[in-house]
Amino acid sequence: MNMHVDERRPAPMSGHERSRHESSSQEAGQPVTRNPHAGHELSIRIRDLSLWYGESQALNKLNIDIFQKNVTALIGPSGCGKSTFLRCLNRMNDLIPGVRLEGLVEMDGRDVNAAKMDEVALRKRVGMVFQKPNPFPKSIFENVAYAPRMHDLVSRKAEQDELVEHALREAGLWNEVKDKLHQPGTSLSGGQQQRLCIARAIAVQPDVILMDEPTSALDPISTATIEDLMDKLKKQFTIITVTHNMQQAARVADYTAFFHLGEIIEYNDTRTMFSNPHTKKAEDYITGRYG
Numbered sequence: 045m046n047m048h049v050d051e052r053r054p055a056p057m058s059g060h061e062r063s064r065h066e067s068s069s070q071e072a073g074q075p076v077t078r079n080p081h082a083g084h085e086l087s088i089r090i091r092d093l094s095l096w097y098g099e100s101q102a103l104n105k106l107n108i109d110i111f112q113k114n115v116t117a118l119i120g121p122s123g124c125g126k127s128t129f130l131r132c133l134n135r136m137n138d139l140i141p142g143v144r145l146e147g148l149v150e151m152d153g154r155d156v157n158a159a160k161m162d163e164v165a166l167r168k169r170v171g172m173v174f175q176k177p178n179p180f181p182k183s184i185f186e187n188v189a190y191a192p193r194m195h196d197l198v199s200r201k202a203e204q205d206e207l208v209e210h211a212l213r214e215a216g217l218w219n220e221v222k223d224k225l226h227q228p229g230t231s232l233s234g235g236q237q238q239r240l241c242i243a244r245a246i247a248v249q250p251d252v253i254l255m256d257e258p259t260s261a262l263d264p265i266s267t268a269t270i271e272d273l274m275d276k277l278k279k280q281f282t283i284i285t286v287t288h289n290m291q292q293a294a295r296v297a298d299y300t301a302f303f304h305l306g307e308i309i310e311y312n313d314t315r316t317m318f319s320n321p322h323t324k325k326a327e328d329y330i331t332g333r334y335g
């Protein structure tokens with residue numbers, strides 16, 4: 045279910061929910077959150093999300109609305125919970141023993157953690173790109189064709205060829221690889237491998253693409269190529285990216301969430317976050333006073 049948002053609050057909430065949200069936000073001092081872009085549709089709604097690794101709490105009552113077809117950047121010092129939060133969105137934390145989670149992660153109106161949620165289907169809808177490019181030890185072609193075949197999105201060879209070409213074009217890689225589709229994915233440069241991983245993610249037509257520091261292992265030119273790609277891909281996909289690079293967040297993100305010690309301290313449109321942060325902690329981090 046898609047919802048329109050008003051100018052002051054990222055997503056409509058019931059009266060009960062609102063008071064719960066506001067009081068928990070005040071208790072935890074979080075988050076300062078606004079949506080000046082009226083009309084953006086809600087993609088993911090997070091309410092009072094907490095997570096523990098065994099006895100150790102990594103996320104504390106997070107509340108955030110993520111908007112469709114935008115880039116949202118997650119920033120904050122090392123160990124503040126950005127990757128943990130990202131993994132809540134496709135239930136990858138389920139794979140870690142001893143993880144306990146409370147609160148709501150809702151995608152298009154459906155509870156991601158509901159028992160009846162099909163995890164394979166969820167991970168098809170929510171693709172992921174990691175810090176270090178990780179192509180399968182297979183050909184360039186197979187890297188892209190494998191998941192669509194597994195999900196029965198293609199059956200005939202011609203359909204498969206078409207889909208692979210389309211995904212590689214979307215990822216800005218087609219011209220560089222069209223004559224060597226049957227060479228190993230690992231034979232490509234780091235930046236090309238990362239674009240191959242993006243092609244692999246978009247080949248199953250997800251709604252959301254999670255990116256965990258997607259350019260931190262890349263040179264400046266490959267980084268700029270991926271940033272341009274993110275700008276293009278957000279027309280079709282909701283992108284959530286973790287970055288330690290403040291300039292990158294300022295360049296690519298429509299919204300930015302600042303994490304600190306497992307809490308979202310501030311969530312704002314990126315322009316406001318970087319020109320007029322509403323919290324001292326975010327300002328200090330952005331201006332490099334700590335990090």
Ligand SMILES: Nc1ncnc2c1ncn2[C@@H]1O[C@H](COP(=O)(O)OP(=O)(O)OP(=O)(O)O)[C@@H](O)[C@H]1O
Pocket residue numbers: 097102120121122123124125126127128129140
């Ligand atoms: N698999 C795990 N088991 C136990 N603790 C973990 C695990 N993964 C992360 N943590 C802990 O959870 C907290 C948040 O870690 P997380 O990796 O989410 O932070 P981050 O903001 O992404 O950090 P970085 O920017 O360094 O990648 C840290 O204290 C970390 O040590």
